[in-house]
Amino acid sequence: MSHETAGSKRVVISGYYGCGNAGDEAVLAGIVSSFNSLVGNRVELTALSQNPDETRRLHSIQSQNRMDLRTVKRQIASSDLLISGGGSLLQDVTSLKSLLYYLYVMRIAAAKRVPYMLYAQGIGPLNRPISRKMVSAVANRAASITVRDTGSLGLLRSIGVNRPPIEVTADPAFALTPDTDCTDRVISEALQDSESPTSGRKMIGVSLRPWGDPANSPIDTYLRLVEKIQSHTGRTCIILPMHHPDDLDFSDRLNAKARTQVPVVRERLTPVQALAIVSRLGCVVAMRLHALIFAARAAVPAFALSYDPKVTELMKLIGAEENVADWNDFDPDDVAVRIANLVSNSVSTSEALNAHSANLEKRALRNCEIALELIGSKPSSS
Numbered sequence: 001m002s003h004e005t006a007g008s009k010r011v012v013i014s015g016y017y018g019c020g021n022a023g024d025e026a027v028l029a030g031i032v033s034s035f036n037s038l039v040g041n042r043v044e045l046t047a048l049s050q051n052p053d054e055t056r057r058l059h060s061i062q063s064q065n066r067m068d069l070r071t072v073k074r075q076i077a078s079s080d081l082l083i084s085g086g087g088s089l090l091q092d093v094t095s096l097k098s099l100l101y102y103l104y105v106m107r108i109a110a111a112k113r114v115p116y117m118l119y120a121q122g123i124g125p126l127n128r129p130i131s132r133k134m135v136s137a138v139a140n141r142a143a144s145i146t147v148r149d150t151g152s153l154g155l156l157r158s159i160g161v162n163r164p165p166i167e168v169t170a171d172p173a174f175a176l177t178p179d180t181d182c183t184d185r186v187i188s189e190a191l192q193d194s195e196s197p198t199s200g201r202k203m204i205g206v207s208l209r210p211w212g213d214p215a216n217s218p219i220d221t222y223l224r225l226v227e228k229i230q231s232h233t234g235r236t237c238i239i240l241p242m243h244h245p246d247d248l249d250f251s252d253r254l255n256a257k258a259r260t261q262v263p264v265v266r267e268r269l270t271p272v273q274a275l276a277i278v279s280r281l282g283c284v285v286a287m288r289l290h291a292l293i294f295a296a297r298a299a300v301p302a303f304a305l306s307y308d309p310k311v312t313e314l315m316k317l318i319g320a321e322e323n324v325a326d327w328n329d330f331d332p333d334d335v336a337v338r339i340a341n342l343v344s345n346s347v348s349t350s351e352a353l354n355a356h357s358a359n360l361e362k363r364a365l366r367n368c369e370i371a372l373e374l375i376g377s378k379p380s381s382s
Contacts, residue, residue, distance in 0.1 A: 005196070005242070008042070008043070008044050009043045009044065009080045009081075009376075009377050010043070010046065010078065010079040010080050010081075010373045011035075011043055011044070011045050011046070011080065011081045011082075011083060011371065011375065012046050012047075012048065012075050012079045012080060012081070012082050012083070013028065013031060013045060013046065013047045013048065013082075013083045013119075013212045014048050014066070014082060014083065014084045014085075014089075014102060014105045014106075015047070015048070015084070015085060015086070015087055015089060016050075016087055016089065016344075017047050017048070017049040017050065017063075017066070018049035018050035018051030018052065018054050018055045018063070018066075019050045019051070020243060020244045020245070020246075020268075021242070021243045022242040022243065022244075022268075022269065022271060022274055022288075022290060023087070023128045023173075023242055023243070023288060023289055023290030023291075023293075024087050025058065025059075025270070025271050026173040026176065026271035026274070026275075026290045026293070026294070027085070027086045027120070027171065027172050027173060027290075028047060028049075028055070028059055028172075029059060029172075029173070029270070029271040029272065030086075030172025030173040030175045030176050030271075030364060031083065031086070031119070031172045031288055031308045031367075031368070032045060032059050032061055032172065033172075033175045033176055033177075033379075034172060034175045034364065034365050034367065034368035035368055035371075037175070037365065037368075038365065038368050038369065038372060038379040038380065039377060039379055039380055040371065041230075042377065042380075043372075043375070043377060044062065044076055045061040045062065046061065046062040046063060046064060046079070047059065047061060047062070047063045047064075048063070048064055048065075048066035048072060048075070048105070049063045049064070049065070049066055050066060050067070050312050052064055052065055057310055058270060060121075060254075066292035069113065070134075071297035072105065072108065073112070075199075076105075076108050076109050076112055076114055076299075077112045079113065079114055079234055080114070080115075080172070080373075080375045081114065081115055081116070081117060081143075081371060081374055081375050082104065082106065082108075082109040082114055082115070082116040082117070083116070083117055083119045083371060084102060084106055084116060084117065084118050084119060084121070084186070085118055085119035085120055085121040086119050086120035086121055086122070086148060086166060086171060086172050086367075087121070087122065088121075088123075088124075088308075088310060089102040089121060090102060090103075090118075090121060090123050090124070090126070090135050091122075091123070091124050091125055091157045092125070092126055092127055092128050092131040093125050093127065093219060093308075094171040096128065096131065099131055099132075099134070099135075103134055103135065103138045107138065108139075110138075111374050112140055115143035116141075116142055116143060116375055117142060117143055117144045117148070117370070117371055117374060118139060118142050118144075118145040118146065119146060119147075119172070119367050119371065120146050120147065120148045120170065120171055120172050120364070120367045121145070121146070121147050121152060121171055122147070122148050122149060122152055122171075122310045122313075123135070123147060123151075123152035123155045123156055124151075124155045124309065125308075126155065130313045132159040133159075135156075135159060135161075135191070135246060136156075136159045136160045136168075137162055139156060139161045139164070140161055140162070140163045140164065141163075141164075142164045143164065144164055144165055144167075144370050144371075144374060145161070145164050145165070145166045145167070145375050146166070146167050146168070146169040146367050146370060147166060147167075147168055147169070148149060148168075148169065148170055148171045148310075148313075149168065149310065149313035149314065149316075149317060150168055150313070151214070151249055152168075152313075153166055153168055157312075161330075164333065167366070167370070168363075169363045169364065169366045169367050170360040170361075170363035170364045170366075170367075171290075171293055171314075171364065172294075172364050172367060173271065173275075173290055173293045173294070173297065173364070173374075174293065174297055174357070174360040174361050174363070174364035175364040175368075176271060176272055176274040176275055176297065176362060177272065177275075177364055178272055178273075178279050178298065179270065179272035179273050179275075179276050180276045180279075181268060181276075182273045183267070183273075183276045183277055183279075183280050186224055186265060186267055186269070186273070186277055187203075187238070187265075187277065187280065189265075189266075189267070190238055190263045190264060190265045190275070191236075191238070191263050192263070202235050202236070202282050203235060203236050203237070203238050203280075203281050203282060204229055204230075204233065204235050204237045204238070204279060204281065204282060204283045204284070204285060204339070204343070205234070205237075205238055205239075205240045205277070205281045205283070205284045205286070205291070205295075206226060206229075206237050206238070206239050206240065206262075206284075206285050206286070207239070207240045207241070207242055207247070207284065207285070207286035207287065207288040207291035208222055208250060208254070208286075208287050208288075208305075209242070209243065209245065209246065209247055209250065209287045209288055209307075210240070210246055210247075210329065211287070211307050212307075218327075218328055219250075219253055219254055219257070220257065221330070221332060222254060223254050223257055223258055224332040225285075225330075225332040225336060226254075226258075226262055227258075227259075227332075228332045228333055228335075229336045229339055229340075231336070232336045232337060232339070232340040233283075233336075233339065233340045233343050234257070235282060235283075235343070236243065236263065237262055237263075237285075238262070238263045238264070238265065238281075239251045239254075239262055239263065239265065240265050240274070240277065240278070240284075240286075240288075240291055241263040241264065241265065241266075242274070242288040242290060242291055243288070244268050244300065245357075246356070248264070248266065249286070251264045252264075263368065265277065274291075274294060275294045275297060275298060278291065278294040278295055278297075278298050278300055279294075279298035279300065281300055282300070282301075282343060282346060283300065283301045283302065283303070283339065283342060283346065284300055284301070284303070284345050285302070285303045285304075285305070285339060286302065286303075286304060286305065287304070287305045287306075287307050287311070287327055289308075289310055289311055289314060292304055292311065292314055292315070293314065295353075296314070296318045296353055296356060296357060296360070297317045297357050297360070297361075298357075299350045299351075299353040299354045299357055300350065300353070301323075301343065301345075301346050301349040301350065301353070302315075302320065302323065303323045303324075303325075303335070303338065303339050304320075304323060304324045304325070305324075305325055305326070305327040305330065305335075305341060306324050306325070306326060306327060307327040307328070311324070312324055317356075317360075318353060318354060318356045318360075319352060320353075323338070323342060325338075346370070351353070
């Protein structure tokens with residue numbers, strides 16, 4: 001096996017990177033941060049990305065085109081480990097094609113006799129029998145598996161994954177620390193200087209996403225919810241798009257129907273910048289998983305509109321399962337009252353979240369520790 005740097009270890013990372021999704025970029029940023037924290041630059045990381053130039057710029061690591069299969073095979077063949085994940089890669093809700101791609105990348109590693117690891121994955125849903133069979137076959141050949149929630153563990157066991165060790169850890173984004181240099185500027189621009197950026201702690205972040213049948217989108221219900229939240233709490237809502245351009249377009253559709261415009265963070269932020277913005281808020285109301293993860297990481301109270309089991313699993317993980325409503329079947333008045341109660345008890349909620357955040361940071365780093373064990377590299381002495 002050849003390496004670009006003699007004696008160095010090489011790890012290739014496969015995921016939904018370079019596609020404009022802040023959540024997946026937070027996953028990669030968390031993986032990179034974990035390796036930097038534990039071994040500095042002693043392991044060479046290469047991410048397979050839809051936009052390699054952007055990935056190099058954003059994460060300061062090597063990157064190659066994930067759709068250039070000849071290059072993908074070459075990169076994996078010359079590596080010591082393939083990391084698949086994290087994120088929700090092994091699911092068939094968005095498309096079967098996506099699932100087949102990520103399984104194929106791991107099959108390349110198996111063919112090249114390179115160990116591969118499922119890294120902090122959120123498994124499922126797997127609605128098709130063929131999906132469950134294929135995931136089981138590939139996962140059973142993995143060198144190690146970590147998952148970010150107990151639901152993913154249960155699903156893997158239910159489809160017959162029993163050979164590699166499986167450990168419940170945490171999403172890699174819990175290893176991130178915020179970049180606070182941008183916060184005042186970004187909040188001021190979103191508010192168009194209508195309020196002082198120092199009022200951020202009083203604001204409520206809202207992170208929605210298009211989902212389901214566009215013809216039956218509950219956008220009117222979301223708009224009523226935003227209006228009711230502001231009415232019940234007396235606080236300004238600010239919209240946090242997590243996937244560009246989809247969430248930004250969705251926010252514009254919402255504002256097109258609003259009597260009073262809701263401020264929108266239009267800038268495409270890095271993961272640590274988005275975390276910094278969330279850390280300045282008084283509460284977060286979100287469909288997007290990583291908006292909720294950022295809130296938990298920053299010990300900011302959060303309320304989830306769940307569109308996927310992964311959202312509910314996260315809220316259980318942080319002891320906030322009571323702060324959840326179904327994305328497509330909720331009463332805006334009822335949810336707004338629940339959010340107002342959450343805001344009024346924010347001090348005690350934040351204290352509890354602080355304890356969860358510290359524990360989840362350790363569990364996020366555990367993913368990297370396992371990867372390092374697989375390649376025989378020891379963490380740097382602290």
